[in-house]
Amino acid sequence: xxxxxxxxxxxxxxxxxxxxxxxxxxxxxxxxxxxxxxxxxxxxxxxxxxxxxxxxxxxxxxxxxxxxxxxxxxxxxxxxxxxxxxxxxxxx
Amino acid sequence: xxxxxxxxxxxxxxxxxxxxxxxxxxxxxxxxxxxxxxxxxxxxxxxxxxxxxxxxxxxxxxxxxxxxxxxxxxxxxxxxxxxxxxxxxxxxxxxxxxxxxxxxxxxxxxxxxxxxxxxxxxxxxxxxxxxxxxxxxxxxxxxxxxxxxxxxxxxxxxxxxxxxxxxxxxxxxxxxxxxxxxxxxxxxxxxxx
Numbered sequence: 470x471x472x473x474x475x476x477x478x479x480x481x482x483x484x485x486x487x488x489x490x491x492x493x494x495x496x497x498x499x500x501x502x503x504x505x506x507x508x509x510x511x512x513x514x515x516x517x518x519x520x521x522x523x524x525x526x527x528x529x530x531x532x533x534x535x536x537x538x539x540x541x542x543x544x545x546x547x548x549x550x551x552x553x554x555x556x557x558x559x560x561x
Numbered sequence: 562x563x564x565x566x567x568x569x570x571x572x573x574x575x576x577x578x579x580x581x582x583x584x585x586x587x588x589x590x591x592x593x594x595x596x597x598x599x600x601x602x603x604x605x606x607x608x609x610x611x612x613x614x615x616x617x618x619x620x621x622x623x624x625x626x627x628x629x630x631x632x633x634x635x636x637x638x639x640x641x642x643x644x645x646x647x648x649x650x651x652x653x654x655x656x657x658x659x660x661x662x663x664x665x666x667x668x669x670x671x672x673x674x675x676x677x678x679x680x681x682x683x684x685x686x687x688x689x690x691x692x693x694x695x696x697x698x699x700x701x702x703x704x705x706x707x708x709x710x711x712x713x714x715x716x717x718x719x720x721x722x723x724x725x726x727x728x729x730x731x732x733x734x735x736x737x738x739x740x741x742x743x744x745x746x747x748x749x750x751x752x753x754x
Contacts, residue, residue, distance in 0.1 A: 495660050495661060495687075495714060509643075509717060510643065529716060533709075546707050547707060547709070547710075548708070548709045549687060551712045
């Protein structure tokens with residue numbers, strides 16, 4: 470589990486490259502460092518659910534990213550807030 | 562004949578009959594859900610916003626748990642994804658988008674506007690939200706206000722609680738609800754009088 474305020478990095482993983490998948494982690498935050506805002510609850514893993522496989526419940530977090538961490542940004546304080554499952558997060 | 566060549570009405574009737582036979586979902590439940598879906602509209606979300614503007618305790622409950630706050634006003638939420646509410650302040654302006662598909666808080670806002678699902682809106686909202694809001698909606702977010710784009714990627718649905726505009730002192734809930742537009746609750750516009 471990650472705590473609110475903890476620094477995390479989205480895994481720089483590309484399972485799309487190896488076969489059919491259903492991924493709820495946008496491309497543009499793969500490998501990007503952000504901050505956990507809060508744990509939103511536990512939800513069935515959509516990567517299994519989409520293929521009618523038994524889907525384990527996984528913690529889902531609201532994670533905040535500075536826009537400037539993703540793109541050149543004239544307003545560096547602007548942010549993105551994204552729901553990301555725990556198995557996509559790591560400690561940098 | 563393949564499933565793709567079968568008439569849609571016949572196929573629907575067959576699937577409904579199978580769902581009923583197998584005890585998965587009854588025709589009544591389908592009719593009930595259709596009625597709920599059709600009755601959902603931005604007016605529901607506007608009622609929540611107006612109540613939050615006049616009732617600080619309700620506002621606190623709404624920010625804590627949007628689903629419960631919607632149910633408090635009689636909005637059907639059973640079977641719906643959890644609803645989160647994002648509060649706009651003098652420091653931060655929220656904009657909701659779903660870059661992966663078209664996740665939208667239908668229970669409280671009804672069917673999404675067509676542009677919400679467009680590739681253009683989805684791409685521009687995360688890449689350059691200030692330019693998007695200024696050029697498409699004439700919504701200008703001051704430099705002193707942080708823009709926080711909320712990409713609705715998973716199991717929650719998000720609505721924005723906009724700031725109450727000045728010039729509305731003494732207005733009752735019904736009158737306040739009348740000025741809240743769908744865009745105000747997505748974050749592409751801000752309410753005004």
